[in-house]
Amino acid sequence: xxxxxxxxxxxQVDYDKKLFSLADREEKDTTKVSRPASSFIRDSxxxxxxxxxxxxxxxxxxxxxxxxxxxxxxxxxxxxQMLGVSKYYTDTSYMNLAPFQYGATEKAEMAAGKFIFPxxxxxxxxxxxxxxxxxVGTRISLLVGVFAAIVVLIIGTIYGSISGLKGGKTDxxxxxxxxxxxxxxxxxIIILLxxxxxxxxxxxxxxxxxxxxxxxxxxxxxxxxxxxxxxxARLVRGQILSIKKQEFILAARSxxxxxxxxxxxxxxxxxxxxxxxxxxxxIPSAIFTESYLSFLGLGVAKPMPSLGSLASAGRDAxxxxxxxxxxxxxxxxxxxxxxNLIGDGLRDAFDPKxx
Amino acid sequence: MNSKTMFYIVKRLLLALVTVFVVVTVTFWAMQAxxxxxxxxxxxxxxxxxxxxxxxxxxxxxxxxxxLRYLGNSFIWNFGVSLKTKNTLIxxxxxDNLPYSLATGLCAATIAIVFGIVLGSCAAxxxxxxxDRIIMVGSTASxxxxxFVIASLLIWIFADGLGVIQIxxxxxxxxILPIVTISLSPMCYITRLTRxxxxxxxxxxxxxxxxxxxxxxxxxxxxxxxxxxxxxxxxYAGPMIAYIITGSIVVEQIFNIKGLGRAFVNSIxxxxxxxxxxxxxxxxxxxxxxxxxxxxxxxxxxxxxxxD
Numbered sequence: 001x002x003x004x005x006x007x008x009x010x011x012q013v014d015y016d017k018k019l020f021s022l023a024d025r026e027e028k029d030t031t032k033v034s035r036p037a038s039s040f041i042r043d044s045x046x047x048x049x050x051x052x053x054x055x056x057x058x059x060x061x062x063x064x065x066x067x068x069x070x071x072x073x074x075x076x077x078x079x080x081q082m083l084g085v086s087k088y089y090t091d092t093s094y095m096n097l098a099p100f101q102y103g104a105t106e107k108a109e110m111a112a113g114k115f116i117f118p119x120x121x122x123x124x125x126x127x128x129x130x131x132x133x134x135x136v137g138t139r140i141s142l143l144v145g146v147f148a149a150i151v152v153l154i155i156g157t158i159y160g161s162i163s164g165l166k167g168g169k170t171d172x173x174x175x176x177x178x179x180x181x182x183x184x185x186x187x188x189i190i191i192l193l194x195x196x197x198x199x200x201x202x203x204x205x206x207x208x209x210x211x212x213x214x215x216x217x218x219x220x221x222x223x224x225x226x227x228x229x230x231x232x233a234r235l236v237r238g239q240i241l242s243i244k245k246q247e248f249i250l251a252a253r254s255x256x257x258x259x260x261x262x263x264x265x266x267x268x269x270x271x272x273x274x275x276x277x278x279x280x281x282x283i284p285s286a287i288f289t290e291s292y293l294s295f296l297g298l299g300v301a302k303p304m305p306s307l308g309s310l311a312s313a314g315r316d317a318x319x320x321x322x323x324x325x326x327x328x329x330x331x332x333x334x335x336x337x338x339x340n341l342i343g344d345g346l347r348d349a350f351d352p353k354x355x
Numbered sequence: 356m357n358s359k360t361m362f363y364i365v366k367r368l369l370l371a372l373v374t375v376f377v378v379v380t381v382t383f384w385a386m387q388a389x390x391x392x393x394x395x396x397x398x399x400x401x402x403x404x405x406x407x408x409x410x411x412x413x414x415x416x417x418x419x420x421x422x423l424r425y426l427g428n429s430f431i432w433n434f435g436v437s438l439k440t441k442n443t444l445i446x447x448x449x450x451d452n453l454p455y456s457l458a459t460g461l462c463a464a465t466i467a468i469v470f471g472i473v474l475g476s477c478a479a480x481x482x483x484x485x486x487d488r489i490i491m492v493g494s495t496a497s498x499x500x501x502x503f504v505i506a507s508l509l510i511w512i513f514a515d516g517l518g519v520i521q522i523x524x525x526x527x528x529x530x531i532l533p534i535v536t537i538s539l540s541p542m543c544y545i546t547r548l549t550r551x552x553x554x555x556x557x558x559x560x561x562x563x564x565x566x567x568x569x570x571x572x573x574x575x576x577x578x579x580x581x582x583x584x585x586x587x588x589x590x591y592a593g594p595m596i597a598y599i600i601t602g603s604i605v606v607e608q609i610f611n612i613k614g615l616g617r618a619f620v621n622s623i624x625x626x627x628x629x630x631x632x633x634x635x636x637x638x639x640x641x642x643x644x645x646x647x648x649x650x651x652x653x654x655x656x657x658x659x660x661x662x663d
Binding site for chain 2: 183189199200295297318333
């Protein structure tokens with residue numbers, strides 16, 4: 001290189017081409033990403049699995065669900081079968097049995113060498129096996145919770161995303177409606193609507209849907225569909241608004257992504273965390289609401305049990321037969337606790353700040 | 356107070372009005388959905404008597420006129436008369452019971468706030484130590500029980516078992532257990548809020564600076580940290596009031612203490628619909644006003660906060 005050829009202040013560097021050679025395969029491989037690309041969901045699941053408490057709770061709920069599905073098929077008693085009650089004669093020895101006790105005729109049969117399936121949680125005041133009632137009650141309570149969560153999920157997500165995507169005046173009007181519903185005293189309205197709907201549905205009791213579930217359960221779903229979706233709608237709208245403003249959406253748009261692609265590829269995955277967490281936390285809240293309504297006599301129709309109605313029925317004889325209240329209460333406690341902890345675990349797992 | 360705060364207050368006032376309007380409308384049309392009129396009884400009444408009664412209560416007018424009247428009456432708190440208790444104005448019944456509910460609710464709120472902040476700060480200061488673990492497990496577990504279960508257990512232990520407290524007593528002792536029951540859930544929530552806020556604050560730079568300057572630890576905690584860590588608690592004031600109002604419905608019934616909640620449940624059980632409606636509208640008024648006040652106060656105290 002000769003210095004005199006160009007301006008001495010120039011920073012230009014003249015490389016000699018001979019100094020370079022083509023990279024071979026091995027060298028090229030070093031620039032490859034060392035870790036396989038990991039999706040958001042997979043990442044979150046990995047974080048969730050690290051949360052030992054949440055995983056234990058998830059297993060608990062999974063096993064419980066299997067249990068309550070299978071047990072009623074193989075259990076020798078049914079939830080509405082009054083033991084010791086026949087057409088002509090009522091055997092009071094079957095009523096309010098303590099756990100693992102037997103009625104008079106059962107004792108006689110056992111003395112004769114016959115195997116009688118034990119009443120694991122005893123029996124209630126009508127001589128019905130309490131274990132199967134608790135199992136069926138858990139079934140009903142969980143069903144109420146899951147259905148309520150689904151109703152909230154569908155309505156809230158659709159409403160929130162329309163509001164967030166449209167923006168402008170549509171958003172303004174839609175959000176004012178949400179504001180009003182949000183500030184209603186939910187429990188009072190629920191009680192009111194349950195009372196009314198009970199009366200209104202009592203005319204249509206022949207309807208098979210109402211006959212199986214009872215008017216109260218239908219009322220609970222209607223109430224959830226009317227009131228409880230607003231929290232979800234707010235969350236989804238907020239999430240969509242904040243994502244919409246971000247640069248990667250602008251980048252995607254400038255590269256020619258259509259609206260549909262942006263919604264499918266960017267908005268939905270980014271809203272998933274909010275939706276899943278809030279739906280998960282909706283289940284215990286619905287179970288709670290159902291138990292309150294049961295306590296007020298507005299729960300599931302008799303003789304169908306739910307955990308709330310079992311607990312509130314057991315309250316009357318708490319000092320005499322404490323297990324009638326304690327068993328369903330412990331079930332409510334464990335289920336709600338587990339679901340809350342799963343919800344918390346999911347929130348932590350989805351929280352991008354933790355990445 | 357700047358114009359933005361004023362705008363916010365006006366907006367909130369309008370929202371509160373609309374909320375009350377919606378509740379009144381819902382209650383009125385809901386009442387229409389109940390089959391049968393108010394004078395349908397087991398014993399047959401002479402049609403002419405029913406006609407007279409309908410005329411007396413304005414039930415012979417078109418529905419829409421009835422609705423407008425109900426709407427107007429609701430805003431001046433004229434909820435009409437009870438169906439089951441003779442010669443009782445619903446608003447009188449509310450006035451009779453309200454002071455008890457207010458006293459219970461106020462005590463519960465105070466206990467929840469004071470104990471919640473203390474426990475939450477303790478947990479944050481002893482982060483990941485045994486005290487923190489116990490407080491967190493306790494506060495997570497307590498919210499997993501419906502309040503009627505907690506109430507029943509308390510009665511079982513303290514009234515039936517130990518015999519220290521009489522249930523349904525008129526003295527102040529009878530109010531201890533209900534207040535504990537109502538305050539438990541908000542207390543746990545405030546504990547968790549305070550704990551996470553305090554942890555955030557304690558990790559921030561200005562606390563370290565204060566300590567580095569040689570400000571005593573106690574002074575840093577009370578002067579610098581606490582003030583900032585209790586701000587989230589104020590945002591919870593609105594939901595807490597709502598919770599206490601609705602929570603007391605069940606709790607008053609269980610402990611059989613005088614109050615609006617017990618009266619409400621009784622009117623549900625007796626199918627006294629005008630009373631159910633009246634109490635619903637009144638509770639809505641109460642809640643909307645309380646939440647409105649707490650939100651506006653918060654906005655004035657801390658203008659940076661944006662609720663939207």
